[in-house]
Amino acid sequence: MKTLRDVPVGADAVIKRLHGEGALKRRVMDMGLTRGTQVHVRKVAPLGDPLELTVRGYELSLRKQDAALVEVE
Amino acid sequence: MAIRIALAGNPNSGKTTLFNALTGARQYVGNWPGVTVERKEGKLKLNSNSQQEDIILQDLPGVYSLSPYTLEEVIARNYLVDDKPDAIINIVDGTNLERNLYLSTQLAELGIPMLIAVNMMDVVRKQGDHIDLSQLSRQMGVAVMPLSALTGEGAQAAAQTAVQLAREGRSPSLPHVFHGPVEHALAHIEDALEHRHHGPLHHHHEGNLTHDGEAVPASLRRWYAIKLFERDEKVLAQLRLAADVRQDIEQAITACEAEMDDDAQSIITNQRYAYIQSLMTVALRRKRAAGELSTSDRIDRVVTNRLLGFPIFIAVMFLVYYIAVTSIGAVVTDFTNDTFFGTWIIPWLERQLPAWGVSDWLTGLMTEGIVGGVGAVLGFVPQMFVLFFMLAILEDIGYMARVAFIMDRIFRRFGLSGKSFIPMLIGSGCSVPGIMASRTIENQRDRRMTIITTSFIPCGAKLPIIALIAGTVLGGAWWVGPLCYFIGIAAVVVSGIILKKTRWFAGDPAPFVMELPAYHLSSLQGVLRSTWERGFSFIKRAGTVILLSSIVIWFLKSYGWVDGQFAAVEDMDHSVLAAMGNVVAPLFSPLGFGTWQNTVATVLGLVAKEEVVNVFGVLYGVGEGALDLVDEGAFDKLAPIAMNFTSLAAISFLTFNLLCAPCFAAIGAIKREMNNWRWTAFAVGYQTVFAYVISFIIYQLGMMATTAFQPMHLLPLALLAGLLYLVFSPNPHERTLKPQAAQA
Numbered sequence: 040m041k042t043l044r045d046v047p048v049g050a051d052a053v054i055k056r057l058h059g060e061g062a063l064k065r066r067v068m069d070m071g072l073t074r075g076t077q078v079h080v081r082k083v084a085p086l087g088d089p090l091e092l093t094v095r096g097y098e099l100s101l102r103k104q105d106a107a108l109v110e111v112e
Numbered sequence: 113m114a115i116r117i118a119l120a121g122n123p124n125s126g127k128t129t130l131f132n133a134l135t136g137a138r139q140y141v142g143n144w145p146g147v148t149v150e151r152k153e154g155k156l157k158l159n160s161n162s163q164q165e166d167i168i169l170q171d172l173p174g175v176y177s178l179s180p181y182t183l184e185e186v187i188a189r190n191y192l193v194d195d196k197p198d199a200i201i202n203i204v205d206g207t208n209l210e211r212n213l214y215l216s217t218q219l220a221e222l223g224i225p226m227l228i229a230v231n232m233m234d235v236v237r238k239q240g241d242h243i244d245l246s247q248l249s250r251q252m253g254v255a256v257m258p259l260s261a262l263t264g265e266g267a268q269a270a271a272q273t274a275v276q277l278a279r280e281g282r283s284p285s286l287p288h289v290f291h292g293p294v295e296h297a298l299a300h301i302e303d304a305l306e307h308r309h310h311g312p313l314h315h316h317h318e319g320n321l322t323h324d325g326e327a328v329p330a331s332l333r334r335w336y337a338i339k340l341f342e343r344d345e346k347v348l349a350q351l352r353l354a355a356d357v358r359q360d361i362e363q364a365i366t367a368c369e370a371e372m373d374d375d376a377q378s379i380i381t382n383q384r385y386a387y388i389q390s391l392m393t394v395a396l397r398r399k400r401a402a403g404e405l406s407t408s409d410r411i412d413r414v415v416t417n418r419l420l421g422f423p424i425f426i427a428v429m430f431l432v433y434y435i436a437v438t439s440i441g442a443v444v445t446d447f448t449n450d451t452f453f454g455t456w457i458i459p460w461l462e463r464q465l466p467a468w469g470v471s472d473w474l475t476g477l478m479t480e481g482i483v484g485g486v487g488a489v490l491g492f493v494p495q496m497f498v499l500f501f502m503l504a505i506l507e508d509i510g511y512m513a514r515v516a517f518i519m520d521r522i523f524r525r526f527g528l529s530g531k532s533f534i535p536m537l538i539g540s541g542c543s544v545p546g547i548m549a550s551r552t553i554e555n556q557r558d559r560r561m562t563i564i565t566t567s568f569i570p571c572g573a574k575l576p577i578i579a580l581i582a583g584t585v586l587g588g589a590w591w592v593g594p595l596c597y598f599i600g601i602a603a604v605v606v607s608g609i610i611l612k613k614t615r616w617f618a619g620d621p622a623p624f625v626m627e628l629p630a631y632h633l634s635s636l637q638g639v640l641r642s643t644w645e646r647g648f649s650f651i652k653r654a655g656t657v658i659l660l661s662s663i664v665i666w667f668l669k670s671y672g673w674v675d676g677q678f679a680a681v682e683d684m685d686h687s688v689l690a691a692m693g694n695v696v697a698p699l700f701s702p703l704g705f706g707t708w709q710n711t712v713a714t715v716l717g718l719v720a721k722e723e724v725v726n727v728f729g730v731l732y733g734v735g736e737g738a739l740d741l742v743d744e745g746a747f748d749k750l751a752p753i754a755m756n757f758t759s760l761a762a763i764s765f766l767t768f769n770l771l772c773a774p775c776f777a778a779i780g781a782i783k784r785e786m787n788n789w790r791w792t793a794f795a796v797g798y799q800t801v802f803a804y805v806i807s808f809i810i811y812q813l814g815m816m817a818t819t820a821f822q823p824m825h826l827l828p829l830a831l832l833a834g835l836l837y838l839v840f841s842p843n844p845h846e847r848t849l850k851p852q853a854a855q856a
Contacts, residue, residue, distance in 0.1 A: 069177035069214065076385070096210060100513075100626040105624075
């Protein structure tokens, strides 16, 4: 299963499915990371975590362990 | 009858600026009942209010959605559903339309007259993008108006329209967000609610029935249907449907899930965004191609750069503190303390009051007690204002989000997030604004934990104590200062780890899914207002508390029993305060500093931490100006104080004062943010007990190293073992918790 965590910095990905449950999953979806959405991995924070993603035209910070729940094509 | 209008929107959408523009000074700021979330309400300032009725604008917490998972969302939706405002102004960030409209689709389902105000239209125009507002309005079935909060354009017009909508009272027509099997299922649920649910509608905060036997009101049926489809915990608890109705609905949901190969919540979210995307194709035209970097992105290439991010952050913070504390701040503070109070006010009072026939004791009370006490603290208000100002700028332009982004990795280790760093950073200047800064932390548990641990970091007022001990007792050792910061940080980490294992703080870590808003030039007005708000809040808090405690303490230290009579005392040794100190002092002997002078000094540290140094000066015969001597570095003159401490006792004393309860002003800030006396008491109690235990361990183990082992030494060893156990043992709550809806 390829996830958002595996996408290299600077690359794009399309979301296939969201795993996880409850508050985290809901928050991730509410922020626009839904099935079929294109995401761009902008960068990684200086200390190695979290990731900065570009989604729906804005910048979102997401921890790597949470990015692992976002399955991509 | 007053008209009530709710102001709802995403964080960073310019909601606060709009709220301020529409209410001006007529605001009331408090907390939502029983929780740590700020509540702002104000009277609308309409240029043309023909009718005389009051129009109240209720600012709702910034939210991205109306899910049941976070406190802010629950507060917002409870207000909208239960308190039913007359209209909603939904402020939307025009440069971020897609995500902002996600909330809009949900607000439109509440059956309340609504207006969408698209903010930052000036930025949109500058970027060369174009939003077709009338198209948007037609598709969504609500009024859509442009807004440019920074310049103020459109605010009055939006408010006027909202008031008009409120008076007309027409619910908006529902936009066609859902299709196919979902729409089908929703219609089915709505039907069930209309015809088969006869249960009473339970209201959230009251717990008793307010509508007996009434079904869900028609205007809210769609809202409830969607929530039921999402299996929303809060709604399910509220409606208490009959078992057969619930089963029927569950069947409809499951059938839909199977057909669409997805779970209910995802289905709803996907369809909402799909709807919005289709809206965008007709209503939004972007100039910038998808891959192009915006100005913000270009700035971030440097600011959150892998290599440059940290150094830049340190440089920025250094600059802020340099300006606030060292240069401008110090100059103004010195002027306030030395000149304003020292040369003008106090001597003037000392001359004038007796001249007006004011008695000696009242004069003493006013000069020494009130002006002296309050003045000492108010003396560093200018520094605070400058600090607040600089931090407000950083926050407003969007830099603080970058700080949380950079620091998150570290805080994640003990269950917090990067957002907890900012209060502590500010707390290194002064705990009061630091504690107030915890408001930005969404999760209430994390917020409480941050509030409790923020004052462990040495604040500016504790520096004189550190300097005194380091300079006199420890012979100017360079490592004392850094050690104190280390102790503070360690205390934060250890407390975080321990508290996370307790019932009240355990739970899944709050999701750290944070927006990095585009940088934008803040409006000076907004920054000044925020600075003033915080500064004034501090003065009010510090002012009242310190005033009262100054009076009380002045009295306690100036009066006592002399020759069997209760009268004014010349020497503090005979005062009531000393007597009280003598009673409490034994408590501190296990920590190595059990004299009444040390006790009194520590207690007076509750007024303001610098007071510890002042009191030492007075009680150990150095005179009134001990603080100045420390400032100047005249440590030889402070030797009389040093004589009372062994090195070990000094370290123990220092540790205790660094970690114990903060000054009254900070305690006041804790109370304000916790919004609860029990939590405040817990915070202060925890800090003091923690300080006591740590100092105890340090002193006793230190003594153990130099003297023979005694059975009594088992106690500190046991405590140390206990502490280590608490830190390193596995979290008992880790496996058992499921994701929970927020407790409002």
